[in-house]
Amino acid sequence: MNTALSMTVPSVGRRTWITTLIFTAIVVVLPFFISGYQRTLLQKGLLWIPSVFGVYILYSLLRQVHFGQSIFIGLGSYITAFMAGKYSVTNELMILLPLALVVSIVVAYVLGIFIMKRTGFYFAVMGIAVTMVFWSLVYKARTITGGSDGISHIKNPSLFTVPLSDMGLYYFCLIVSVGIIVLMLRVLNSSFSLQLRAIAGDLEKAESIGIPVKRMQRLAFTIAGANAGITGVLLAFSYNYVSPSVFEWGYGANFVQSAIIGGVTSFAGPVVGAFGFINLEFFISTWFANLWEIIIGLTIAIIVVTVGEKGVTGIVQTLFSKIRCK
């Protein structure tokens, strides 16, 4: 990659943890001051964060564009829809979450073998292709999945057999999201991420100092998938409804776009990106009705042309450092 365009990943320091704490405090308190609808928006934003973090890891560490996050969201969602909706097996989160986790890890690892065969354009395309395959399978297998009608009437979840209220679900989502953020921050600050960055920086040298390139790439892909699988379960419960549209490639692209809006030169990027994207989507579609795709598309195109992958947080950072210099 061109050195002039190179970007750096900051290390997780005390400031990051404090910011995380402040962020958590805000989202804990916020539901008491906002309407129920705004709370669902907030909940959706929270649930997006882990998936965007998956994209973020692959982008900022490995420099790969991961269009396939929707595969794992879809898997998690449909597992939930089957278990808690259609076949009414269980609505116990403590069973569903581990199940979704295991399924997405297995699927991600197997897919990783194929998808990670080549990087760059090919990786991105294979990501899109796999989502489309899942989309078509779900769409066509009408008898099992309900086809384009999807599956509705998913039971409300229960936690350790205690049924969760809407507010309870919000806080559970919050705990899961923040938990994953904390885990991801740890991953980003581990030797694993250091070595991934080495692979992206110079594959030949990475190999020559004994880094098992292929296996580490696959593991990164699996981590991203696992994140999305977990959020898939909770997203299904949040909407009470699942349709094949979760497997659409455009949905997967939204996570990439969120990451770009937020920026990948800061850990706050995925958080800002997830909330930014969802709120933009909401406000633009209420105020400008049909224009929302055009506005979002152009925004991202302009961001990429002007500041590359730095995104909003990158711009803010540069502004701050300029002010500080003065």
Next chain:
Amino acid sequence: MAQTIINVVPEGTPPVGHIFESQQMLSTFLSYIFNALPMVSYIIMLSFSLNFILYISGRVSLTFAGIYLVGAYVTVSVGTYFLGQNFSLLSFIAILLAVGLLGAAISIVVYATFERFLKTDVHRMIATSSLLMVFSGIIKIQWGTTPVTYSAPFLKMGISEVLGNIVPNYYFFMFGFSLILMLALAYFLFRTAWGLRFRATSLDGDRTMAQVCGVNQNIVTAITFAISGMLAAIAGGLYAPIAGASYGIEGNALLLAALTIIVGGVGSIGGAVLTAFIIGIARVITAVEMPLFELAIPFIIASAVLVVRPYGIWGKEFKH
């Protein structure tokens, strides 16, 4: 998503005994090929639209899928408005060519005002895939989200019977049209002075040495984008009478084009045509035999190829 109208395989005569079995199998196989023709020509043109830019200028540009979308809608609207049910082949071809010019214009404008400022492949992929949202947003405002159709050319061209298979003439027209376009492109690349310049700057040539030899890189890249846009728009126009135009078809276009490159390799016209046949026929067969896997089959083929030959069946290893 494109709802391909697959001509159901003719019910055929009931089994008449062993003597006719092989003939019937041949007939069934031919029917697969005939039914695959629209998909094949669609894939050839779209994949080469993406492939051409990738091969000549080494850039990844997904804008072609948006242009395809525009091509499909414009053909439907213009066709319905001007021709309606009065179909004439010449005016339909004129519409297609006009749509092609429109696509070329869009492609050049997007390149000159936007894509040329993108610096890495990763940026290009993200920015152009976001542009697809802009395209589909514009389509949504202009035409709404309900599919529109313009099937006059398909219906008016009639059918022919080939070896016991009833095939719409439009299938042959579509295939012929795209084949002529590809042959023209091949002629341009391999027989003309300008084609020589293109091949010199391509991944098979050497960009710097081409410039040393007096080739103006900017003009070549601009024309490359124009040709790509033209192919994509005409693909949209040609496929519209069969599949109609609906909101969100660009995803499938993008995917099939990209998978064809994975299988066929970068920069090979022959590879693109053969891959289009493989994928098209495989899709028709699965659509009839195992409809569940119809959309999955191109991906399965591509994965298999990636494992066996990471650079495509006819592909060479390029570092770009």
Next chain:
Amino acid sequence: MLEIKDLTVFYGTEKAVRELSMKVSGEVVCLCGRNGAGKSTVLRAVAGIVHVDSGQILLDGKDVIPIPLHKRLESGIGYVPEDRKLFKEMTVRENIEVAKIGVKASGRKEMNIDELLPELASLYNRKSKLLSGGQQKLVSIARAIATSPNVLLFDEVLEGLARSMMIKISEIVTKIKAEGKDILCAESSLDKAGMYADRIIWLEKGQIVATGSPAEIKKQISDSIRAR
């Protein structure tokens, strides 16, 4: 006549060529030196491939630095790159054609490729990737001289060739000189440079340290090794 005045080229933060001045007129001048001495960089600067940071490159008194890369051949500078760099998928004829189509060789005396490089006549329709190393080198030379530029740059033109091929190519270089062209070459090996060069310029760290005939330079360098 090619004249280079105070040429400086940066490679990243380091200077690859430092204020180098030299003149080529009606002779074969060869730049020699160790790896990284800046030989190729000088040639690439004249050809227009690398960015010149300061200095002048004068072709018959006219500065060529503002001329864009794709116009350099037209203005009379032909370049034969280090490792052939042919258009692999094209035939020999097409390779030469590329240089011919875009360039109006106004007022230059046409060079007869068939006479200079008779070996190529039988290969015209063969794909260049199927040729042997020496044949590829010939095509690369033919491509550069097809439009009869006034100055020719040969970058390590004898590298990686069999002895007989080296002799053949040095003869060709001499013939091209006889057509009245100025030739600037780079070779890492004094032996090879001695096969065709009239004058050798020894470079170290982007600067000229010695100039002279091949034999003189060779003696100077051998002595310095023994002295160590």
Next chain:
Amino acid sequence: MSNNEQKPLLITADKLRKYYGEVKPVNDISLEIAQGQVLTLVGANGAGKTTLLNLLTGLIRPDRGEIRLLGEKITGVPPDQRAKRGIVKTFQLEHVFDDMTVFDNVRTACFSSAGKHYSLFKDIEDENEINERTGALIELFDLTGVRDAFVRNLGHGYKKVIDIAMCFAMKPKILLVDEPTSGVGEEEKYKIMDLLMNQIEANNLAAIIVEHDLHLVKELSKETIVMCDGEFIARGTPDHVFSQEKVIEILVGKGF
């Protein structure tokens, strides 16, 4: 050479061959290196030096012949495994991780050599052992001043040293050094060479050093091999080798 016989043979290459069409960069070369033996390798451009090193590290596969490390056959072992087992190479054009600090560059190699590829949740700052080792290496290679600088902002000299430091982080048994001083200024050249030779000696490593500067070769090494067209044509002490007319003839004539 006599004292080498007491030391165990570290690496043996038997009749290695690699052809690229007509070009024969490595033509049936056999090589034995004992522990602590330092060789310099000189030769013209295209004599096959880099190809030979790449065969040893496993970046390319030989057409024929086999390589043994401590008696164990490693001909088919991939490069990352060989690096773990102790065959480490520096690159001619410096390969470093541009987007990381100097400390992180060296630390990456330390983690890799410790086999900690998959410790996902442990903070790198808490890995005291590794950090100490990295710190020690940074000090050893005189990089303390640029410890937290981003590598892409540094000059070639520094990048070379970082490259070498990363190789030492791998705890090598044999070090293959490809032109440690190419593209580096005169003063830095000696500094890099001094650092390198001191470390090789201190760790009693075996090494093959490809070097163009004959002056340095004469000063620094006890044993030199001259390579030409894929074969060894002379071997011995530098003084002995460079007094041979044919060697001078080849080196001056073909370039070096």
